[in-house]
Amino acid sequence: MISKKHLLFSCYLFSVSLWGQELSFTVLDSLTKESIPFATITTNFKQNSITNEEGVFRLSKEGGFTNQDSLFISCIGFKSYAKGVSQMLDSLIYLPQKSIELNDVILSQNNLSAGEIIKKVRQNIEEKYDLSLTKKLFFMRESSYENWDQLDMTVKKTSIKEFNQSFWDSLFLTIPKKDSWHTESFGELSGNWSLEKQKLKLIRAVDLADTINEKGYEQIENKITGILDRTVKDKSYFKFKSGLFSTKVDRDELIEKALDSIPLDSVGLAKKTQKEEKLKESFLKRRQGKLGNTFEGLIKKNKLDFNVLNKANLYTFEVMNFTYMDNVPVYQIQFSPKSSKGKFKGTLFIDADSYTLIQMNYVNTKPLKDFSLLGFSLQVYRQNIFLKFGKFDGEKYQLQYIEKELNYRIGVNRPIKLLEKNKYVSGRRKQNELKAELDLKIDQANRFTLIIFESKPLSQKEFEDTETQKGFKQDKLNAYDPNYWRDYTIIEPNEMIRSFKVGSE
Numbered sequence: 001m002i003s004k005k006h007l008l009f010s011c012y013l014f015s016v017s018l019w020g021q022e023l024s025f026t027v028l029d030s031l032t033k034e035s036i037p038f039a040t041i042t043t044n045f046k047q048n049s050i051t052n053e054e055g056v057f058r059l060s061k062e063g064g065f066t067n068q069d070s071l072f073i074s075c076i077g078f079k080s081y082a083k084g085v086s087q088m089l090d091s092l093i094y095l096p097q098k099s100i101e102l103n104d105v106i107l108s109q110n111n112l113s114a115g116e117i118i119k120k121v122r123q124n125i126e127e128k129y130d131l132s133l134t135k136k137l138f139f140m141r142e143s144s145y146e147n148w149d150q151l152d153m154t155v156k157k158t159s160i161k162e163f164n165q166s167f168w169d170s171l172f173l174t175i176p177k178k179d180s181w182h183t184e185s186f187g188e189l190s191g192n193w194s195l196e197k198q199k200l201k202l203i204r205a206v207d208l209a210d211t212i213n214e215k216g217y218e219q220i221e222n223k224i225t226g227i228l229d230r231t232v233k234d235k236s237y238f239k240f241k242s243g244l245f246s247t248k249v250d251r252d253e254l255i256e257k258a259l260d261s262i263p264l265d266s267v268g269l270a271k272k273t274q275k276e277e278k279l280k281e282s283f284l285k286r287r288q289g290k291l292g293n294t295f296e297g298l299i300k301k302n303k304l305d306f307n308v309l310n311k312a313n314l315y316t317f318e319v320m321n322f323t324y325m326d327n328v329p330v331y332q333i334q335f336s337p338k339s340s341k342g343k344f345k346g347t348l349f350i351d352a353d354s355y356t357l358i359q360m361n362y363v364n365t366k367p368l369k370d371f372s373l374l375g376f377s378l379q380v381y382r383q384n385i386f387l388k389f390g391k392f393d394g395e396k397y398q399l400q401y402i403e404k405e406l407n408y409r410i411g412v413n414r415p416i417k418l419l420e421k422n423k424y425v426s427g428r429r430k431q432n433e434l435k436a437e438l439d440l441k442i443d444q445a446n447r448f449t450l451i452i453f454e455s456k457p458l459s460q461k462e463f464e465d466t467e468t469q470k471g472f473k474q475d476k477l478n479a480y481d482p483n484y485w486r487d488y489t490i491i492e493p494n495e496m497i498r499s500f501k502v503g504s505e
Contacts, residue, residue, distance in 0.1 A: 022486065023065070023085065024058045027051050027073060030094035038388060038401060039075035039095070044068075047489045048453050050388075050401050056492040059085075076325040076332075076349055076359060098324055114317035114333050120355035121348075122309055125302045128356040129389070130396040133197070133458040135190045135466075139490045140291065143447040143497070145180045150411075150441035157435040162227045168436075171223070181209035182497055183474070185287055186488055190458055190466045193299045195292035199466045202284060205474040206484060208497070231432065235424045280471030287472075294402060294450060298387070304357060307343060308335055314342040322352070329353060337365055356397055361386040375414035382407035392455045401491075404448045412440040451491045 027036045035055025042048045043059065051057045061069065065085045073081040078095040112120075125131075151172050155165045185205040191198035298305060308315055314337060321332040329352035336345040346362025362385055369380040383406050390400035420432040458466075477484065480498050 022058060022060045023088075024056065024492070025088075025091050025093050027055045027057070027075075027093045027095060029078070030096045036075055036078065036095060038386065039073055039078075040388075040390060040400070041071060041073055043071045046454065049489050050451055050491060052492045053494060054492075058489065058492050060487050060489055062487060074326050076330055077321075077323045080326055114319045115312070117319070117331060117333065117350060117355060118309065118312050118317055118348075121350055121357050122304060122312075123355075125299065125304060128354055128397060129299065130394055130398045130455075131193055131299065131302065133190070133192050133460065133463045134398070134455045135188055135458045135462075136455045137453045138187065138189055138291075139451050139453070139488075140185045140287070141447075141449040141491065141493070142183045142290070143180065143445075143449075144182075145445040145447075146178070147443045148175065148177045148441070149409075149443055150439055151175060151177075152439040154437040154439075155434070156415075156437065157433060159432045160227065160231055160434060162231070163434055181207065183207050184485075184490070185474075186485075186490065187287075189288075189291055190463055191292070191295075193295045195289075195296045197463075198288055198292040198295075199463070199468055200284060200288040200291065201467075201469050202287065202472040204485075204488065205283070205287075205472060207474050207476045208480060209476070209478065235422060276473075277471060280473050282471075283474055284469055284472045290448070291450070294448070295399065298399065298402075306360070308346070308348075308362065309357075311342075314338055315344075320347075325349075325358070328358075330358070335362075343368060351397075357389065358397060359388045369408075372411075375412060377411035377413075378408065380406065380408040394457070398455050399450075399452060401451050402449075405445065406447075407443070407445045409441065409443050411442075412438055414438055449491055453489060 027039050028034065029036055035051075035053075037051055037053045037055055039051045039055070039057075040048075041050060041057050041059070045061055047059050047061060049057045049059065059071070067084065067086045069085040070083060071085060073093065073095065075095065077097060079098040081093060081095055153168045153172065155163070155168060158164060183205065185202055187200060187202040187204075189198060189200055303310075315335045316338045317333055317335050319331055320334045323330050323332060331348075331350040331352050333348045333350060334346075335348065337343065343364050343366065344362045345365050346360065348357060349359035350356065351358050364383045367379050367381045368383055369378055371378060383404075385402070385404050387402040388400050389397040391397055414437075416436055416438050418432075418434040419430055421429040422431050423429055425431070475484075480493065482498070
């Protein structure tokens with residue numbers, strides 16, 4: 001059920017936005033009064049959206065709303081809602097449930113079992129989904145959370161007096177035990193469902209991160225490289241060893257970042273400019289790679305690429321309900337592992353006319369990865385995915401919304417050794433040595449959200465003529481600003497992001 005705090009927040013946004021170009025609403029179940037997540041919002045002024053997990057959505061319109069503006073809300077299992085914007089005097093929208101009990105009359109139409117329906121879902125993918133080139137207007141949010149459960153290093157031996165036990169203890173105390181950061185991007189993506197055929201044009205993007213923590217990490221890095229710069233001889237190299245594992249790093253490579261942070265002349269300034277351009281290019285490429293991998297991970301070679309469909313023999317399927325989304329009849333099918341080889345459980349929503357997967361949510365039932373070897377450990381203990389396909393202006397379905405969350409733990413409990421060697425000095429090559437026991441445990445979560453607002457057909461020539469963006473410089477904020485995306489339609493942030501500010505962790 002929606003909380004009093006969230007209700008007051010929604011009412012406040014609504015009352016304020018009436019005087020501007022934005023409106024914020026919360027969609028609720030009329031029976032239970034609980035929020036309805038992931039309901040589809042369409043308008044007659046081309047500002048489409050979707051409710052977040054708290055049932056909240058926001059609309060904006062340049063020039064303000066008029067009496068001709070209207071919106072339409074649809075969600076599987078609920079009656080549709082249509083109303084003129086000017087007639088909506090409350091920020092709360094209640095949807096009545098719309099469900100039909102599954103019975104022999106409905107089943108007798110095709111007399112198909114859940115397994116037979118799943119087989120039909122896997123067929124004729126190119127006839128059900130638009131796999132051609134399109135230009136998509138999107139909003140993407142990437143969030144990361146980390147929590148250090150263990151962060152210790154015990155020094156066994158050191159010939160660099162600054163690298164004593166007190167130094168490392170104080171250094172690790174400055175590392176934040178909890179941290180989070182978020183990146184939001186708005187732009188146009190041209191391409192199909194493959195990783196290679198994508199062209200990204202970012203319009204606006206922002207990093208929401210604790211800049212104090214960022215500077216803290218930089219200070220730690222500069223402190224270590226500064227000590228190495230003062231104590232390490234020219235032309236030295238380092239060997240990092242941990243048991244059987246070993247790697248070699250040149251002195252200049254190790255301390256380059258510290259030296260680069262002090263641009264003393266025109267050469268240094270030029271180097272700094274070059275570095276900034278690389279950061280812009282890297283930011284754009286990471287976003288494009290994330291989007292391309294998302295699409296390619298859904299459909300490959302004209303086949304839906306989901307474990308539950310590709311390995312359907314590992315799962316038990318059961319038709320739980322027969323309902324509607326708008327006027328489209330929908331099967332609700334629940335699945336769970338049949339044996340220990342099955343990894344997931346969840347729910348599929350199938351267009352009963354075309355046997356098309358239109359909505360899906362699932363979570364793993366056991367760790368996806370769990371190993372520990374030679375002091376290294378990794379456990380991927382949770383994966384939760386929700387996705388939704390919709391029709392835009394065409395007859396076929398396209399990706400409309402996807403939300404993925406991955407939780408994992410990483411551990412390192414090993415001896416480490418840092419050796420400075422130099423073959424250009426007389427005597428022995430070994431100049432300095434640090435031996436220690438490292439014990440690290442970190443719990444991390446990555447969350448990815450993508451919403452497609454509109455999708456338009458794109459010819460091969462139009463795709464080829466689309467300019468390739470070389471890079472993009474994102475804005476940076478150290479606290480959530482509700483005005484940053486004013487005049488843009490996005491997926492509303494949840495309470496955790498709204499409350500983000502420096503020191504909130």
